[in-house]
Amino acid sequence: MNNLQQSKAIALGYLMKVSAGNINASHTEGNVMVAKKVTLPDGSSVPYFSGQAKRRMLRDRLEDLGFTLSEASALVSGQEVTPPVRPWEFVDEDLFGYLDPSGNRRRTSPVRVSAAVGLFSFQGDRDLGTRSFERFGQDMAAGGNMFETELYANMFKGNMLVELDRAGIFSDQEVGKNNKEIPEALEKIERNGRLFYVLPGEERQRRLQALLDALGLLWGGGRTARMLSDLSPRFFVYARLRVKHPVFLEALQARYLEGRYGLVPDPLRTALDKFKDFRQAVIFGLEAGFLGNEEEIRAELQNYGPVLSVHEAIAQAKEDIKKL
């Protein structure tokens, strides 16, 4: 990865659509399963689902893609869960970090995942369900307990920031200074009195490409048995950067007009202009027919980079990673 010194990060911004769901529930109030939401200063509220929930989904999708996760190799003893601390072996330890409670070994995730925040207010909708007594050996005529689940139809914005100079690179502090398990084959680099172990370039690229694939396949959360939602991006922006800034964190805003979602171009354009001197590649993906102002968005964004379909944009972003 020769360009690593120049490219420090990848910033991803995306929009996800939930037609009817409660992706990440909070607590129960009586018999109501409450959705996670934020109360704004004007008293209204918007739903969100946590970065932690998204990490879980990304992990699961990486497993779908054929990667072995570290969880099965964790040791449970007393009140401690000790991760394997073999990030060269487990993609999730590499990309999402770990904490070894029994010693000074921890890895801050080089992939930062924002919470997904709804762009429209929560309207108070609920799904009514019945837990039939039939399940407990009684007649159907005995009825059942009613329960409710808050749900929403909304569009969510999400963000990720990937530290390119840390993904696939593990410091001696992260893996332990005298760790005999560290494969001899890993490249070793000394910098500022610390030792770093580096995975081969192809493997690092493969892991970053898999992360993009996992995002492109995203689904998960709670209640998938009856409220399955496709959380793959409907709009996607990829930027390779010379600085570590979450460029798109506040850049995605939407409006709802005449039954269609519309992306507000100004904040996105402002963010791209602000980081003009630091962005090295920008790729946009847009699902055809998703935005009411699709033509306007295509026209605005093509000045910054190619505007493709989402799956093509992810494929091109994976190609871009090969340049690193």
Added chain:
Amino acid sequence: MNVLWVKVTAPLASFRRPLDHNYQRTLPLPPPTTLFGLAGAARGLAEEELWQEASPLRDLLVATLALQKPGLARDMWTVMKIKNNKLAERSPYFREILFNARFMILYGGPEELLAELQQAFLDPTYPLSLGREDELIVVEELGRGETCPGAPLFSGTVIPGDLQGLRFKWVPRPGIAFEPPAVETMPLAFEVDKRGIRYPLNPRPFTFLPYDLEVELEGYQDALTIEPLEGRSFTWMNWSSWESRTSLF
């Protein structure tokens, strides 16, 4: 005094009050150690480097102001509990989260240090967050300035000391929902042991004033302002006239 000011947006942020456990309330503004941690992340300092006695940031003064009233969420987490050597039960806890908060963060100190820090905020070694690794912030704007004396009127900021011990007067304003201040004893630094466990050092009481609460402190000498604050006052969290410079360590 020279100042580096950094205007940031935090889509999500949470500053846990020290003794809260199952229900973790958030302070309305970041405490001093968070502001040192932010500067350390920008400079690329590991935790043990940041909190060592010879820390390159030991001469920094820190302050912060809220720039708008944030939203609030109560986020429920479940912690997996271990039973018979298996992950078994789930134990819920709540964490308050500030949503869409904007802060002005101020660093004071020697010119060379501030110049280095300014560069670090433009090209940070680690992504910038005010706490948890996923709670990233966006740097909206940053710049340099000079402090000048300010009026002893404070709102949406942190004052060293317990408000009860200061001669204060609430300045009522129409149309606001009253929110009380939070007074907490917070450390100014940490000691990090060989296992990476942090221990608080030099605890001091601080008054956290929410955005809508304005107080006048009679006879207060350490109120400062800078031009981008448009007349609002602040005071350094790790500076107090009765103790001169409060040492970090």
